[in-house]
Amino acid sequence: MAMATIDNGVNVQALLDAREALRGAPQAAQFTWRAACKWEKGTHSKTTVHKFLGLGEEQRHKTASSFDADHPEIFASEDHGITPVEYLLVGLASCLTAGIAAVAQNRGIQLRSVESTVEGKMDIRGILGIDSDVRNGYDDIKVTFKIDADASKKEIEAIVAQSQKRSAVYDAITNPVNVTVEVV
Amino acid sequence: MAMATIDNGVNVQALLDAREALRGAPQAAQFTWRAACKWEKGTHSKTTVHKFLGLGEEQRHKTASSFDADHPEIFASEDHGITPVEYLLVGLASCLTAGIAAVAQNRGIQLRSVESTVEGKMDIRGILGIDSDVRNGYDDIKVTFKIDADASKKEIEAIVAQSQKRSAVYDAITNPVNVTVEVV
Numbered sequence: 161m162a163m164a165t166i167d168n169g170v171n172v173q174a175l176l177d178a179r180e181a182l183r184g185a186p187q188a189a190q191f192t193w194r195a196a197c198k199w200e201k202g203t204h205s206k207t208t209v210h211k212f213l214g215l216g217e218e219q220r221h222k223t224a225s226s227f228d229a230d231h232p233e234i235f236a237s238e239d240h241g242i243t244p245v246e247y248l249l250v251g252l253a254s255c256l257t258a259g260i261a262a263v264a265q266n267r268g269i270q271l272r273s274v275e276s277t278v279e280g281k282m283d284i285r286g287i288l289g290i291d292s293d294v295r296n297g298y299d300d301i302k303v304t305f306k307i308d309a310d311a312s313k314k315e316i317e318a319i320v321a322q323s324q325k326r327s328a329v330y331d332a333i334t335n336p337v338n339v340t341v342e343v344v
Numbered sequence: 345m346a347m348a349t350i351d352n353g354v355n356v357q358a359l360l361d362a363r364e365a366l367r368g369a370p371q372a373a374q375f376t377w378r379a380a381c382k383w384e385k386g387t388h389s390k391t392t393v394h395k396f397l398g399l400g401e402e403q404r405h406k407t408a409s410s411f412d413a414d415h416p417e418i419f420a421s422e423d424h425g426i427t428p429v430e431y432l433l434v435g436l437a438s439c440l441t442a443g444i445a446a447v448a449q450n451r452g453i454q455l456r457s458v459e460s461t462v463e464g465k466m467d468i469r470g471i472l473g474i475d476s477d478v479r480n481g482y483d484d485i486k487v488t489f490k491i492d493a494d495a496s497k498k499e500i501e502a503i504v505a506q507s508q509k510r511s512a513v514y515d516a517i518t519n520p521v522n523v524t525v526e527v528v
Contacts, residue, residue, distance in 0.1 A: 169386030174420030179472045189469045193430050197437035199458035202353030205441040207434045209426045214468070215418060222423045227411075229438030234399060236358030239406045242393045244442065244513045246377050247435030250391045253381035254413030255428030256525065257389040274383035284398070285373045287510050288363045297516030303525045317527050324525050326471050329428045332481030333521050341440065341487045341508050343501050 170265040188216045203231040204240040245298070249278040251329045256303060259323030269315060272308040279304075301333065354449040372400045387415040388424040429482070433462040435513045440487060443507030453499060456492040463488075485517070 182189045192213040199205050210224035228241030242250075253276050264271050280301040286294040307316050324330050366373045376397040383389050394408035412425030426434075437460050448455050464485040470478040491500050508514050 169388075171386075171420035175472070178419070179474055182469060182472060183474050186467075186469060189467050189472075189474070191466045191468055193427065193433060193464045193466065195430060195433035195437055195462045197434075197441055197460045197462065199441050199445060199455065201445075202355075203442035203445055204353075205438045205458075207437050209430045209434065212416075212430075219416065219418055221416060221426060225426050227434045227438075229434065229442070231442060232396075232403065232405060234403055235362070236355035242405060242409050243377065244435045244439030245516070246379060246393045246396075247431050247438070248513060248516055249377060249379035250381075250393065250411045250413065251428045251431030251435070252523070253379055253391050254389045254411075254431070257381050257383050258387035258413070258415060258428065261383060261385075261387055271383065274389075276381045278379045278381065280377045282375045282377065282512060283370075283373050284375050285366060285370060286515075287512050288359070288366060288373075289510060290363055290367050290373070295515055295519070296510055296512045297514075297519065298512075298521045301521055301523045303523065305525070305527045307527060313527070320525060320527050326473060326480055328466065328471050328480045328482075329432060330481075330523060330525075331470075331479055332429070332432055332517060334523050335479070335481065336519055337482045337485060337517050339436070339485045339487065339514060339518050341489070341504060341514075343489045343491060343497070343504050 166265065166268050166270045168261045168265040168271050170262045172262065172265045175262065188214075190214075200228075200240070203235070203237045205229050245280065245282065248298075248333065249280055249301070252301065252333060253278045253303065255327045255329035256305075256320070256323050259327050260305075260307070260319055263319045263322045263326075264309060264311075267315075267319065269319065270310045272310075274305065274307050276303055276305045278302070350449065350452050350454045352445045352449040352455050354446045356446065356449045359446065372398075374398075384424070387419070387421045389413050429464065429466065432482075432517065433464055433485070436485065436517060437462045437487065439511045439513035440489075440504070440507050443511050444489070444491070444503055447503045447506045447510075448493060448495075451499075451503065453503065454494045456494075458489065458491050460487055460489045462486070
């Protein structure tokens with residue numbers, strides 16, 4: 161059977177098993193992802209991600225990762241890292257890409273390469289408070305995939321559509337998320 | 345005057361100048377932020393951020409930055425990086441933090457430290473396709489700031505509220521963004 165030779169590196173069986181296990185254990189499916197941010201100076205901050213809660217207990221990534229964010233020099237900042245809004249593009253591209261690998265594996269389609277570019281348009285008159293009719297965030301984000309796989313254009317498009325349908329980041333960006341900010 | 349000694353590292357005058365300059369030049373305020381993602385293997389991808397468009401021309405960060413994203417080992421992945429959804433938390437925390445520094449500077453308030461934790465709750469029955477009533481993305485995100493500054497609790501809360509009001513990432517997550525995905 162052809163599928164036996166397909167290997168995109170995704171353990172689909174484990175995901176299908178998880179689906180069955182969590183069907184009867186909704187509590188274990190409640191995850192809390194976490195980040196801790198520390199202001200450095202000016203618009204520069206460092207955010208660390210390590211632990212999270214899931215499957216009913218504390219979990220952790222193999223290593224703690226830290227991310228610098230800053231504004232660029234054209235905003236009179238020191239550009240110690242990418243901007244906060246660019247992190248959204250990183251999340252969106254990587255979420256859709258992981259989904260494509262998983263869906264392709266599940267459909268028995270071998271991927272050779274998956275590349276994408278993401279472009280987010282933003283009118284900075286919003287954040288500068290110039291025009292209250294201009295929103296602060298992105299007006300529009302466009303993701304363009306270039307995929308080389310053992311499949312027709314139509315099959316590839318269907319894989320991308322399915323990834324989009326199940327993408328956590330795509331959902332969080334295209335639909336409203338409730339965010340609470342408090343000071344202790 | 346006390347304000348002369350306040351230094352949070354933000355060049356507020358440059359931002360006020362930019363506001364004046366862009367008021368009469370809406371075209372220069374149109375930014376395009378970009379990222380390029382490459383699938384590595386399984387759910388692992390690498391996303392690079394370097395150039396962007398703004399102030400009417402091509403711009404670039406001092407250096408190109410690359411970000412690994414993956415799923416954790418409990419999802420039968422290799423955990424080569426944080427998850428795509430965690431990148432949203434990095435963006436949110438860093439955006440609000442940069443805003444706090446800028447607003448405090450503008451109000452003549454010296455910050456000593458700004459720390460925050462972000463917690464995003466997600467029911468993974470959504471992405472696993474177990475229950476179509478469960479969304480894929482975050483149900484709820486909570487940001488908690490702990491700020492040490494030469495200001496009253498009320499002034500600090502007002503700074504955080506103003507940062508939230510002008511945050512590009514807060515807006516992009518709490519309100520819908522139009523996202524188009526295409527395959528070429």
